[in-house]
Amino acid sequence: MFQLLPDTTAQTLTVIVNGETVTVPHGFTAAAAMLLCGESATRTTALSGEGRAPYCMMGVCFECLMEINGEPNQQGCLVTVAEGMHINRQQGKREVRE
Amino acid sequence: MSPAFDLAIVGAGPAGMAAACTAAGLGLSVAVLDEQPEPGGQIYRGVERLAATRPKQLEWLGPDYAAGLELTRAFRKTRVEYFDGAQVWQVEGASEARLFYKRRGAVGILTAKKFLIAPGAMERPMPVPGWTLPGVMTCGSVQTMLKANGLAPKGRFILAGCGPLLLLLAAQLVRAGIKPAAILETQINRWAALPRLPGFLAAPGYLGKGLGLLRELKTAGIPYHKGVTRLAIKGDSQAREIEYTCGGTTRTEPLDLALLHQGVVPNGNLAWSMRLEHEWDDVQRTFRPVLDAWGRSSNAAVLIAGDAGGIIGAKGAEAMGRIAAFAAAADTGKISSGDANARANNARSVLAQHSGARPFLDALYRPQQQWVAPPDDDTMVCRCEEVRAGEIRRLVTEQQCPGPNQMKSFVRCGMGACQGRLCGLTTVEIIAECRGLPVKDIGYYRIRSPIKPITVGDLATLDVPKREEAVGL
Numbered sequence: 001m002f003q004l005l006p007d008t009t010a011q012t013l014t015v016i017v018n019g020e021t022v023t024v025p026h027g028f029t030a031a032a033a034m035l036l037c038g039e040s041a042t043r044t045t046a047l048s049g050e051g052r053a054p055y056c057m058m059g060v061c062f063e064c065l066m067e068i069n070g071e072p073n074q075q076g077c078l079v080t081v082a083e084g085m086h087i088n089r090q091q092g093k094r095e096v097r098e
Numbered sequence: 099m100s101p102a103f104d105l106a107i108v109g110a111g112p113a114g115m116a117a118a119c120t121a122a123g124l125g126l127s128v129a130v131l132d133e134q135p136e137p138g139g140q141i142y143r144g145v146e147r148l149a150a151t152r153p154k155q156l157e158w159l160g161p162d163y164a165a166g167l168e169l170t171r172a173f174r175k176t177r178v179e180y181f182d183g184a185q186v187w188q189v190e191g192a193s194e195a196r197l198f199y200k201r202r203g204a205v206g207i208l209t210a211k212k213f214l215i216a217p218g219a220m221e222r223p224m225p226v227p228g229w230t231l232p233g234v235m236t237c238g239s240v241q242t243m244l245k246a247n248g249l250a251p252k253g254r255f256i257l258a259g260c261g262p263l264l265l266l267l268a269a270q271l272v273r274a275g276i277k278p279a280a281i282l283e284t285q286i287n288r289w290a291a292l293p294r295l296p297g298f299l300a301a302p303g304y305l306g307k308g309l310g311l312l313r314e315l316k317t318a319g320i321p322y323h324k325g326v327t328r329l330a331i332k333g334d335s336q337a338r339e340i341e342y343t344c345g346g347t348t349r350t351e352p353l354d355l356a357l358l359h360q361g362v363v364p365n366g367n368l369a370w371s372m373r374l375e376h377e378w379d380d381v382q383r384t385f386r387p388v389l390d391a392w393g394r395s396s397n398a399a400v401l402i403a404g405d406a407g408g409i410i411g412a413k414g415a416e417a418m419g420r421i422a423a424f425a426a427a428a429d430t431g432k433i434s435s436g437d438a439n440a441r442a443n444n445a446r447s448v449l450a451q452h453s454g455a456r457p458f459l460d461a462l463y464r465p466q467q468q469w470v471a472p473p474d475d476d477t478m479v480c481r482c483e484e485v486r487a488g489e490i491r492r493l494v495t496e497q498q499c500p501g502p503n504q505m506k507s508f509v510r511c512g513m514g515a516c517q518g519r520l521c522g523l524t525t526v527e528i529i530a531e532c533r534g535l536p537v538k539d540i541g542y543y544r545i546r547s548p549i550k551p552i553t554v555g556d557l558a559t560l561d562v563p564k565r566e567e568a569v570g571l
Binding site: 054 | 133134135136140144147151152153154155183185220221230231232233234235236238239240242243244246247248249250251252253274335336354355365481482483484514515516519520551
């Protein structure tokens with residue numbers, strides 16, 4: 001669904017999106033990494049369980065909630081990637097942890 | 099305890115950056131808090147990084163975007179406390195402002211004599227059947243990805259809706275060699291806009307830019323269907339096709355990605371949460387805060403600048419930011435009110451030039467009823483709590499649910515993670531339609547803090563003043 005435009009001199013780093021290792025430019029957001037990987041639904045809703053994906057990419061819609069480095073309910077479009085970051089789909093609502 | 103800053107600003111777009119530069123230049127101590135990792139707002143999103151690492155893309159995005167470099171660089175050189183990646187979740191204000199924010203996993207409090215709200219605009223929700231499917235995004239989201247990430251659509255994609263941003267995005271993608279399969283333009287209001295044309299023609303560069311974009315799209319041979327009256331996106335778990343009605347005929351186009359747009363509206367939750375007085379703008383079909391010529395709101399400690407005060411565009415927002423900074427300087431005693439008045443002249447004339455273009459654009463792209471109050475009962479309105487248009491209509495007509503706040507009690511409409519940002523205007527338009535009342539009589543959601551989600555764990559990091567200190571607050 002998305003492609004990286006050519007002509008970039010940005011340095012790259014490696015993140016792990018749903019278990020797959022992906023190389024992305026510095027300054028990328030977690031939600032953009034998910035979209036670059038061709039992910040369709042990046043979460044399922046807490047109520048009906050239907051699939052959703054990033055919608056506004058500017059922090060207002062909360063559709064891009066994902067699990068980042070084990071922490072659920074993160075707005076993926078507001079998180080800048082870092083080397084080795086684990087970015088995962090979120091299934092339903094976050095779980096209560098002890 | 100006296101406030102830590104003379105002026106606290108939320109938002110580092112054109113309005114916030116210009117206000118920060120101007121205020122700091124007049125000797126005010128300034129704090130700027132912004133949600134994004136770099137300054138620029140959405141309009142100048144990532145412009146410094148893009149200029150350094152993807153200069154060719156600067157040409158595709160165009161001179162209005164590249165113009166953001168100058169202001170962003172000036173902002174970087176100015177002595178302000180800049181809190182990037184900071185989400186402000188509560189602001190209390192009377193004689194001074196207390197901002198509660200979350201940044202890098204911890205919560206902080208900041209105090210200031212004056213508080214400037216400059217969070218800009220967001221795209222108007224465009225609820226059509228299937229708009230919650232993966233593969234449906236906004237035009238603004240794709241433009242943001244172009245700027246921030248150098249990411250562009252792949253496969254067959256279609257832009258649907260109307261407004262300057264839709265045409266600009268299409269042209270920017272064409273310049274990058276990425277052609278939309280079609281543009282489906284919803285009905286625009288040429289006749290209503292015509293009497294407002296002189297102001298538009300007098301505004302600097304607007305006509306040339308508009309015609310230039312249309313020419314680029316025509317030269318590129320992008321199929322451009324005008325006068326679309328109905329849209330529906332279809333697919334099982336992913337958008338596969340778009341159905342559209344145009345001139346009484348319904349057609350279907352296959353697609354991988356649908357990009358919706360129906361103009362922009364003030365990003366209002368912060369202003370609403372402070373109970374600032376608002377008014378309904380029936381041409382822009384949105385509420386906006388009531389402001390004086392300086393950007394002062396109904397709260398003496400609070401000013402608003404830029405699109406958050408009513409859509410004005412980047413250059414107008416920058417001018418408003420400067421005007422608000424002069425007001426803040428006068429109100430905090432750094433300059434006299436006469437001095438503020440004289441210094442604001444330049445920004446005022448810039449603002450007047452850009453304001454002149456708005457009545458025409460607003461009238462031309464005023465959204466029609468079916469885009470703000472979806473007629474199809476099955477259309478999702480509240481994406482978070484999964485409340486559909488038919489349910490809202492049923493509750494108003496059968497259960498006498500009178501307004502948006504009662505709608506929360508009935509079905510949690512507007513109470514999900516986005517806190518009504520993506521359903522507020524739709525909900526009040528549907529209720530108004532059902533009750534046969536103007537939207538101004540229906541009102542809006544009562545927005546409460548925290549306006550950004552925080553966890554109890556976040557709250558526990560708050561350095562709470564001791565009881566005896568707190569009594570003095």
